[in-house]
Amino acid sequence: MxxxxxxxxxxxxxxxxxxxxxxxxxxxxxxxxxxxxxxxxxxxxxxxxxxxxxxxxxxxxxxFPAKLKGKKEKTEADIEVFLLRELQPENMLWDVLVEPARKIRIGNKLYFGEDLMAEVVDNTTSRGRTIRFLYEGPNQDLYERLDEIGDMPLPPYIEREPKDSDKExxxxxxxxxxxxxxxxxxxxxxxxxxxxxxxxxxxxxxxxxxxxxxxxxxxxxxxxxxxxxxxxxxxxxxxxxxxxxxxxxxxxxxxxxxxxxxxxxxxxxxxxxxxxxxxxxxxxxxxxxxxxxxxxxxxxxxxxxxxxxxxxxxxxxxxxxxxxxxxxxxxxxxxxxxxxxxxxxxxx
Structure with missing residues (x-):
């Protein structure tokens, strides 16, 4: 077919x-x-x-709440990171999609509030990156922090913005x-x-x-x-x-x-x-x-x-x-x- x-x-x-x-x-x-x-x-x-x-x-x-809103280092430009999959839990490495992709390069640091930061370590696709979270504490604490600040990844045909009730x-x-x-x-x-x-x-x-x-x-x-x-x-x-x-x-x-x-x-x-x-x-x-x-x-x-x-x-x-x-x-x-x-x- x-x-x-x-x-x-x-x-x-x-x-x-x-x-x-x-x-x-x-x-x-x-x-x-x-x-x-x-x-x-x-x-x-x-x-x-x-x-x-x-x-x-x-x-x-x-x-899990896979969409994170944050800022790019130095420029303070708004960014969005979509967590796709965890690669190495012990090293806090993730495959992600980023927006705006053209402005996010290897070596950039991304900020998601005062206590959570990530570094871009590789390019994967035109919009894809590998990032490492720089977070002091065990993975379980990182997951809890992501749950607090992240938005649920609603399907693309749902036109409204995510809300807290979507987590349930x-x-x-x-x-x-x-x-x-x-x-x-x-x-x-x-x-x-x-x-x-x-x-x-x-x-x-x-x-x-x-x-x-x-x-x-x-x-x-x-x-x-x-x-x-x-x-x-x-x-x-x-x-x-x-x-x-x-x-x-x-x-x-x-x-x-x-x-x-x-x-x-x-x-x-x-x-x-x-x-x-x-x-x-x-x-x-x-x-x-x-x-x-x-x-x-x-x-x-x-x-x-x-x-x-x-x-x-x-x-x-x-x-x-x-x-x-x-x-x-x-x-x-x-x-x-x-x-x-x-x-x-x-x-x-």
Whole structure:
């Protein structure tokens, strides 16, 4: 398939800039790949489609306040630094994006208040730099300081400025492992009460970790999808999680339900030659698009994604291109909410 196949002609997307309240009051479109049906539910009704012994695999990554505003040494010019990933915790080295990039060079010192400074030590891309924080104290104190002064990295299509409430709102209830600059938004529809209800039914919730990078918003720029390269992202799947996934696969009657495209990428990266999952940690740049052969994933919970995005391509690979395209038309007709704070679909 080609990039232009995913350029849906849609006049208007309903794009909220806040999550539904309560979270599980968002809408849920249920797609059945066998009969090609489309049903409209509330997310809280997802319990009707999950059974005892099913496994919901969720991403427990935590978004951190990655946008810092500061000053450049000497000139006192305003700057913005976007923390992409931590390279060496022991040396406080980070990969970042900087604005205005043309004025920030190797050797420059950047100030973020009286007690926090960083030095530019390398160039990586036209806007990319490597910086070293010059901070007296342990890393944990640095993280706490960044949490205090940083803004949450809202998606580029959210036009308002970040606010303090985003540190909670742009986060799932599963958020535990700090490291993402974008939320695994399929998990944002769950509430503690809904999880408890499903667990009482016998549904298992199994964590994996994938620290979603800013590349999730990077547009695909090649028409031939085989030539697109995903940014690598750090992932982890424990032996306990892997074993529980394999139990469900072996049972033949239980579903492995991936909560979000990031969870799909972790479990599909973990596949052994036997078709089972294996524990491990590392970096994945797995790009899933039609006609990918899914080895582990048996159902997906996902949001409604941007045209031409790798997230939409993954959903189309699982649900079928024409079926997903029809579902998106139905979503627009029924005024579903799109993107990060939007509604969800369950593809069975």
């Amino acid at each position: 080609k990039l232009t196949d995913f350029k849906f002609e849609i006049d208007h997307f309903n794009v909220p800039d806040e999550p539904a309240e309560p979270r599980d009051s968002s809408r849920l479109m249920v797609l059945d790949r066998e009969d090609k049906s489309i049903k409209h539910e509330k997310f809280s009704d997802i319990h009707k489609y999950l059974n005892k012994g099913d496994v919901v695999v969720y991403n427990n990554t935590k978004v 709102n742009y986060q799932t209830i599963f958020a535990k492992e700090r490291g993402a600059v974008a939320a695994p938004t399929a998990g944002m529809h769950f509430t503690p009460e809904l999880v408890e209800k499903l667990e009482k039914k016998g549904v298992d919730f199994v964590p994996v970790t994938l620290h979603i990078g800013w590349g999730t918003f990077r547009p695909v720029e090649v028409e031939d999808l085989t030539k697109h390269r995903m940014d690598s992202e750090n992932y982890y799947i424990s032996k306990e999680s892997s074993d529980r996934i394999n139990e469900a696969l072996k049972s033949k009657k239980n579903k492995v339900v991936a909560c979000g495209t990031s969870a799909v990428r972790v479990i599909e990266t973990s596949v052994m030659a036997s078709g089972m999952s294996k524990p491990g940690t590392g970096w994945t740049d797995k790009f899933i698009y039609p006609d990918y052969n899914f080895k582990i994933t048996e159902a997906i919970i996902t949001n409604f994604h941007r045209p031409e995005s790798t997230l939409l391509m993954l959903a189309a690979a699982f649900g079928g291109f024409e079926y997903i395209k029809e579902a998106y038309k139905e979503a627009v007709k029924e005024d579903y909410r799109f993107f990060s704070f939007g509604d969800a679909m369950l593809i069975l």
